Amino acid sequence: MSLMILTRAELEQCVSLNKEAIQQIAEAFAALARGEAIMPPVLRLDIVDYHGEVDVKTAYVKGFDSFAIKISPGFFDNPKLGLPSLSGMMVLLSAKTGQLEALLLDQGYLTDIRTAAAGAVAADCLARRNCRAVGVIGAGAQARLQLQALKLVRDYHYLYVWARNRQQAQAYAAAMECQLGVPVEVAADPETVVRQSDVVVTTTPAKAPLIQAEWLHPGLHITAMGADAESKNELDPQVLVHADRFVCDRRAQSLALGELHHAVAAGVLAPDVTVTELGEITAGIKPGRLSDAEITVCDLTGTGVQDTAIALHAYHQAVARGYGTTVDA
Amino acid sequence: MSLMILTRAELEQCVSLNKEAIQQIAEAFAALARGEAIMPPVLRLDIVDYHGEVDVKTAYVKGFDSFAIKISPGFFDNPKLGLPSLSGMMVLLSAKTGQLEALLLDQGYLTDIRTAAAGAVAADCLARRNCRAVGVIGAGAQARLQLQALKLVRDYHYLYVWARNRQQAQAYAAAMECQLGVPVEVAADPETVVRQSDVVVTTTPAKAPLIQAEWLHPGLHITAMGADAESKNELDPQVLVHADRFVCDRRAQSLALGELHHAVAAGVLAPDVTVTELGEITAGIKPGRLSDAEITVCDLTGTGVQDTAIALHAYHQAVARGYGTTVDA
Numbered sequence: 001m002s003l004m005i006l007t008r009a010e011l012e013q014c015v016s017l018n019k020e021a022i023q024q025i026a027e028a029f030a031a032l033a034r035g036e037a038i039m040p041p042v043l044r045l046d047i048v049d050y051h052g053e054v055d056v057k058t059a060y061v062k063g064f065d066s067f068a069i070k071i072s073p074g075f076f077d078n079p080k081l082g083l084p085s086l087s088g089m090m091v092l093l094s095a096k097t098g099q100l101e102a103l104l105l106d107q108g109y110l111t112d113i114r115t116a117a118a119g120a121v122a123a124d125c126l127a128r129r130n131c132r133a134v135g136v137i138g139a140g141a142q143a144r145l146q147l148q149a150l151k152l153v154r155d156y157h158y159l160y161v162w163a164r165n166r167q168q169a170q171a172y173a174a175a176m177e178c179q180l181g182v183p184v185e186v187a188a189d190p191e192t193v194v195r196q197s198d199v200v201v202t203t204t205p206a207k208a209p210l211i212q213a214e215w216l217h218p219g220l221h222i223t224a225m226g227a228d229a230e231s232k233n234e235l236d237p238q239v240l241v242h243a244d245r246f247v248c249d250r251r252a253q254s255l256a257l258g259e260l261h262h263a264v265a266a267g268v269l270a271p272d273v274t275v276t277e278l279g280e281i282t283a284g285i286k287p288g289r290l291s292d293a294e295i296t297v298c299d300l301t302g303t304g305v306q307d308t309a310i311a312l313h314a315y316h317q318a319v320a321r322g323y324g325t326t327v328d329a
Numbered sequence: 330m331s332l333m334i335l336t337r338a339e340l341e342q343c344v345s346l347n348k349e350a351i352q353q354i355a356e357a358f359a360a361l362a363r364g365e366a367i368m369p370p371v372l373r374l375d376i377v378d379y380h381g382e383v384d385v386k387t388a389y390v391k392g393f394d395s396f397a398i399k400i401s402p403g404f405f406d407n408p409k410l411g412l413p414s415l416s417g418m419m420v421l422l423s424a425k426t427g428q429l430e431a432l433l434l435d436q437g438y439l440t441d442i443r444t445a446a447a448g449a450v451a452a453d454c455l456a457r458r459n460c461r462a463v464g465v466i467g468a469g470a471q472a473r474l475q476l477q478a479l480k481l482v483r484d485y486h487y488l489y490v491w492a493r494n495r496q497q498a499q500a501y502a503a504a505m506e507c508q509l510g511v512p513v514e515v516a517a518d519p520e521t522v523v524r525q526s527d528v529v530v531t532t533t534p535a536k537a538p539l540i541q542a543e544w545l546h547p548g549l550h551i552t553a554m555g556a557d558a559e560s561k562n563e564l565d566p567q568v569l570v571h572a573d574r575f576v577c578d579r580r581a582q583s584l585a586l587g588e589l590h591h592a593v594a595a596g597v598l599a600p601d602v603t604v605t606e607l608g609e610i611t612a613g614i615k616p617g618r619l620s621d622a623e624i625t626v627c628d629l630t631g632t633g634v635q636d637t638a639i640a641l642h643a644y645h646q647a648v649a650r651g652y653g654t655t656v657d658a
Contacts, residue, residue, distance in 0.1 A: 001416075001436065005334075007658045043372035045396075047389050050425045056385050056398060060376050067374075069385060069400055071420055073427025087330075087427055089420070091400055096379045098402025098416055103432065105658035107330065325656075329336045329434035 004102040004324040006314070011106045014317035015310065017113050017149055022124070025117040026282040028061065028309035029249065033279030036062040039304045042253065044229070051077045053229070054088075059304030066092050066101055068311035070304070072111055076205075086111070090311045102315050102324070114310040115302060116145035118249060118278075119201055119223050122298040124153040125281040125288040126247060127199045127221040131156045135197035137190055137211070137234070138204040139163035139172035142225065144179075146201045151180055160196055162187040164204075191215050194222075202226050202234040209262075213238035218293040225300040227258045235297065237263040243297040244290075247276045253301040260299060333431040333653040335643070340435045343646035344639065346442050346478055351453070354446040355611040357390065357638035358578065362608030365391040368633045371582065373558070380405045382558070383417075388633030395421050395430055397640035399633070401440055405534075415440070415470075419640045431644050431653070443639040444631060445474035447578060447607075448530055448552050451627040453482040454610040454617040455576060456528045456550040460485045464526035466519055466540070466563070467533040468492035468501035471554065473508075475530045480509055488513040489522040493533075520544050523551075531555050531563040538591075542567035547622040554629040556587045564626065566592035572626040573619075576605045582630040589628060 006014075015021060031037045039059035046053050052075035060067040072088040079085060088111065090104040104110060131154040136143045139161060147159060159182055163169040166186065173184040187193045194200050194215040202210060204226045211222065213236055222243075226234045240246050240263040248254035255261055255271070263269040278298060280286040289296060318324050335343075344350060360366045368388035375382050381404035389396040401417040408414060415437040421430045433439060460483040465472045468490060476488060488511055492498040495515065502513040516522045523529050523544040531539060533555045540551065542565055551572075553563045569575050569592040577583035584590055584600070592598040607627060609615040618625060647653050 001434075003434075005656060005658075007656075038374060038376065040372055040374050043369055043385055043387065045367060045369050045387050045389060047367065047396075047424055049391065052424070052427050054387070054398070054422070054427060056372055056387070058372065058374050058383070058385070060374060062378065067376075069383070071398055071422075073422060075425070075427040078426050081426065083426055083428065087429065089429060091418070091420075093383070093400075093402060095376055095381075096404070097407055097410065097412055098381050098383060098404040099412065100416065100418060100434070105330075105332075105429070105656070107658070327334060327336075327434070327654075329334075329436070 002326050002328050003100045005327055006102060006104050006318050006324045008105060008107045008109050010318060010323045011104060011109055011314050014321065014323065015110060015113055015314045017116055017145060019152055021113055022117045022120045022152060024309045024313045025114055025306055026121045028305040029121060029279030030283035031061045032305045033277050033283045033285060037305050050075060057304040057307050059308050060095055061305060061308055064308065064312060065095055066312055067095050068092050068308040070307040090307060092311050092315055104311055104314060110310045110314060112141060112145055114306040115142060115225060116149040118300050118306055119146045119225055120149035120153045121282060122223045122278055122300065123150050123199055123221065125278065126296040126298055127154050128219050128289065128292055131198040133158040133160065133197050134199040135160040135193035137162055137193060137202040139168040140203060142203040143172060144176060146203055146225065147176060147180065150199065150201065154199065157182055159184045160187045160193045162190050162193045204234060205232055206234050207231050208233060209236035210234050211239055212236050213242040216242055216295050218295065221296045223298045223300060224259055228301045229257050230261060233262045235259050237266040237268045239297060241268050244294045245276060245296045247278055247296065248299040249278050249301055250303050251275055251277055253303065254299045258299045258301040331655050331657050332429045334656055335431060335433050335647050335653045337434060337436045337438050339647060339652045340433060340438055340643050343650065343652065344439065344442055344643045346445055346474060348481055350442055351446045351449045351481060353638045353642045354443055354635055355450045357634040358450060358608030359612035360390045361634045362606050362612045362614060366634050386633040386636050388637050389424055390634060390637055393637065393641060394424055395641055396424050397421050397637045399636040419636060421640050421644055433640055433643060439639045439643060441470060441474055443635040444471060444554060445478040447629050447635060448475045448554055449478035449482045450611060451552045451607055451629065452479050452528055452550065454607065455625040455627055456483050457548050457621055460527040462487040462489065462526050463528040464489040464522035466491055466522060466531040468497040469532060471532040472501060473505065475532055475554065476505060476509065479528065479530065483528065486511055489516045489525055491516045491519050491522045533563060534561055535563050536560050537562060538565040539563050540568055541565050542571040545571055545624050547624065550625045552627045552629060553588055557630045558586055559590060562591045564588050566595040566597045568626060570597050573623045574605060574625045576607055576625065577628040578607050578630055579632050580604055580606055582632065583628045587628045587630040
């Protein structure tokens with residue numbers, strides 16, 4: 001048996017946060033909505049002793065020769081040790097034989113890209129065409145990537161940022177002003193961000209809501225990509241009630257791990273509430289934004305089809321470029 | 330980041346089916362029973378198009394520096410392509426930081442060993458001390474390993490084998506007579522195997538029961554290790570009712586994926602029936618076999634703690650021997 005090993009450095013050369021990656025993720029969501037993907041529930045291991053967690057995600061998309069299994073650890077005391085919180089890898093297997101094809105030692109890079117790409121897909125489906133000001137809650141790696149991805153689908157001219165750590169928000173503003181070429185303002189509070197923006201992206205590991213329903217205004221779109229576990233929650237349950245439309249990447253995951261979980265737990269939405277999945281929009285089964293005044297919310301929990309899509313995209317790029325080391329095992 | 334890659338050939342040198350491996354697995358079960366392990370439900374992806382399935386298993390055992398995530402594909406049309414049905418790998422991660430430590434490219438070897446070792450643990454807890462004749466249902470790789478493992482804990486003198494494919498049973502008999510140094514007889518049917526044996530191990534992917542309750546006799550112990558998915562079933566539900574004691578590796582897994590699943594579905598056992606977990610016996614919390622006449626049944630579904638235990642054992646052996654290739658990723 002021989003298999004290919006790809007390092008993070010190689011994968012960074014193969015995959016960028018660009019329109020092609022966004023397209024791959026949009027198509028993966030569409031396959032899921034059309035019933036062309038098999039995606040089991042996330043496997044999650046919590047190692048409370050060390051403030052750590054591991055998610056394993058996978059999905060098979062019909063017609064694809066391979067599928068990925070993604071191992072995604074998050075250990076939140078790592079920065080004290082000089083290590084990044086997030087790491088991990090993807091394993092690419094043949095969909096026909098189960099044989100290992102490639103080990104993608106991406107240390108979370110591909111997850112970063114596919115997560116930001118999903119944000120762009122959500123905005124492209126649900127944000128107003130004419131966005132002027134947009135906002136971001138949080139100032140970490142995803143806050144940067146999400147706003148970079150958003151710029152590829154909406155040509156916004158002003159960015160508000162708020163983060164619990166004001167210094168980090170200031171550093172974010174300085175870096176992103178340079179990178180995006182738009183003015184970035186550190187807002188006094190989340191309310192200012194929401195009230196001033198056409199699109200807001202929340203990118204935090206918050207365990208209590210940061211965004212209140214009273215701040216919603218006509219034409220607003222919110223993408224909440226932080227919550228991916230039972231305990232995480234960025235939106236007040238009333239936000240889901242007062243939005244004209246609630247969309248999510250995968251209903252079952254939002255209900256188990258995302259914002260829908262908290263709205264149902266709070267009793268403000270019924271467990272069987274009808275919601276739109278993002279892939280229903282990218283597949284053309286349901287419409288995107290219906291009017292400039294509509295208030296839309298999209299909850300992203302992160303799905304195995306995104307992992308399979310980005311892993312295959314990376315693998316094909318790597319093969320085309322002659323990258324990778326072959327190991328005889 | 331650097332991590333160690335170990336090939337199957339290296340892992341075969343590091344880990345054998347011996348008393349040390351059996352002891353590691355017995356201790357892993359004990360840790361699970363003492364509440365010292367965190368073991369989430371199995372992640373399972375079915376790729377029906379290609380008659381394939383993938384299980385992902387993991388567990389963190391308190392006090393261990395590392396834990397394994399095991400990717401275990403089974404693609405049952407592979408033999409037609411000249412490939413083995415089972416393959417896969419294990420990933421060893423730091424329990425303190427989540428960083429990748431080693432990739433164990435074992436192609437299912439470590440699963441084979443830890444599964445057979447669990448059979449030996451079950452027999453050592455539950456089979457009569459003085460076993461004369463034993464039996465096996467099935468004639469595949471696990472049928473060989475299970476009886477090899479059993480010989481390490483019970484000095485049996487005669488072996489009956491039955492398999493759906495009689496030629497395969499005959500090949501098994503020839504090979505195992507040589508390997509074990511005991512006479513091996515191909516039985517006419519499963520009933521003969523059960524009626525003649527003190528210990529029976531079932532090792533098949535059967536989807537309908539192979540063993541009936543009328544064949545049970547005082548002193549018999551059965552280990553059923555085939556069923557590890559909703560559809561698989563080796564024991565008639567009445568076998569569980571008529572046994573004096575039903576033991577399993579993990580109650581929740583037997584109830585979801587194993588023999589307990591079918592007994593509850595058939596309505597012959599209540600979903601909240603009290604059962605013994607194997608680790609409760611190896612931990613000394615509950616007794617093993619109580620008398621020479623007791624009829625005992627143990628259902629093994631395969632657990633993440635076994636994977637973590639065998640992966641760590643293999644890794645430590647490999648480090649001690651200077652094996653492995655280091656990759657900078």
